[in-house]
Amino acid sequence: MHIVGTGLLGTSLGLALTRGGCVVTLEDTSPTAVRLAADMGAGTAADPHPDTGLVVVAAPPDVAADVIVAQLRALPDATVTDVASVKGVVLDRVRALTVGTELDRYIGSHPMAGRERSGAVSARVDLFEARPWVVCSDEATPAGRLDQVVAVAEAVGASVLHLEPEFHDSSVARVSHVPQVVSSLMAAQLTDMPVEGIALAGQGLRDVIRIAASDPGLWTQILAGNAAEVRAVLTALRDDLDRVVDALALETGSYAVLASAIAAGNEGHRRIPGKHGQAPMVYAIVTVVVGDEPGGLARLFTDVHALGVNVEDVRIDHATGHRLGSLDIMVLPDREQDLVVGLQQRGWRLPEHPEPDEAQATSTTVEDGSAG
Incomplete structure (x- = not known):
């Protein structure tokens, strides 16, 4: 197994695989980053063995496709997957850059796991346990290569979901990307607030802004990579927000609009899966x-x-x-x-x-x- 990119996801994957007895080699454009990951026990900082069967690209979304193609050509027999949080734009670029049967060896994937902090130092051996891991394939995907990607996800405790790239990107816009934007915008409202007022903050605010401490550089890449889907969700959210703003003028019918907004949130909240992905449960x-x-x-x-x-x-x-x-x-x-x-x-x-x-x-x- 060869991992390219030793940030949070790459290092966490290396930690989990080496704990399970897998031999992992690590690569990164930063010598310091790859040495840190190796020192933490995520693998060995070395070139991949010529017989390496699977390469996992854990590079940022804006360079993932170029790294994928480079690995397809460096190891012409290996299967290559990636863990980028956007799939459509990566697949389109890989398709444009590959020739012959190179594309047959690429299978996009995305573990729905992460933390507010980035880098190898934030890696966790249990980061993927009980988390969804999306694998994007179709009827033309070679079964043996698909099995390799699925096996890695299952080896680190993840639950595999097979989704089309377009559906994946539309879904993560709602469950991950737009929540990041909303969290950041809400936290930004605190920047000029007197400290005496911030001292009133309770768990509700903390829950809303928990992910606002995320890496701006990484999230700029993610949002740009899924721009169309994120924009569509934000536009719909803006329309709902405008209705609430108008209702706060407290004219006739305003109370119904406000109550409807909260009730719609109740309905959406009830749809979130419960413990271990089971049906929602009221505790x-x-x-x-x-x-x-x-x-x-x-x-x-x-x-x-x-x-x-x-x-x-x-x-x-x-x-x-x-x-x-x-x-x-x-x-x-x-x-x-x-x-x-x-x-x-x-x-x-x-x-x-x-x-x-x-x-x-x-x-x-x-x-x-x-x-x-």
């Missing part, structure tokens, strides 16, 4: 206050484990100005009460679930009318 949320101290989270999860309750997901929200935070533990609805009672008995503070004595006191106060 019960149990909020626990946790002090910001060594061992706090470990103790909480140990108690949850002792109660025999499976944690489906978690979310942490840090309190501003205090050394504590709240942890939302998501569990199956039929286990919510078991978790609530069990954690209360172990001394945990659950602000949305008062202790039985507190609940009784509150009820008595209301019935007496002393709360006003």
Whole structure:
């Protein structure tokens, strides 16, 4: 196996494959980058063996096609794939540059995995586990070469999806590329905001702008490479945004427009696959206050484990100005009460679930009318 490009994806792929016993050689235009990847254990900085069967090009989108063609000619028997986040523009250029049967040895692919940080230093051996890996092929793709690409994706724990390049690019515009733009634009609204106002930021804002820390250079290439699809989605989004802006004049019918916008978001949110790609599931949320101290989270999860309750997901929200935070533990609805009672008995503070004595006191106060 030969990997060309030792950034986040290339190095992560090398780490995962070498852990599984695969012999990997690494190549990059930057000597420092390839040495770093090799030092991290992603493979050996060396030219590919003449008998190399598969080359993975992990180069930036704007140069991926040229690197693919160069590898097709350097290793005339090898299958070449790439991990660029746009497929149509890469395939078009490879098709234009190749001759004879060279194109038959190229199969485009794209692992739907990444991080806000780039470079080999940010690589993770588990980056592709349980993530979709798109493979673009058609009826003319040689089965043996297709099997090579699929085997690599499965070897690093990914789930393979076979999609046409056009459908892939249209889909990622909505689930990846436009969300990046929206996140960046929202984060940019904070640049001139007084620090006292930013201190009010909660988990909602953090969720929206999490990916705004991404690499500007890389994302410029991605957006340019998928420009037509991204522009179409942004245009539709702009139309929806204009309707909301107009509705905020609060004229007749405005409230219906605002409610409709939020409701449409609810519907879209429900379509996102659930855990492990299963059908969406509504979980019960149990909020626990946790002090910001060594061992706090470990103790909480140990108690949850002792109660025999499976944690489906978690979310942490840090309190501003205090050394504590709240942890939302998501569990199956039929286990919510078991978790609530069990954690209360172990001394945990659950602000949305008062202790039985507190609940009784509150009820008595209301019935007496002393709360006003």
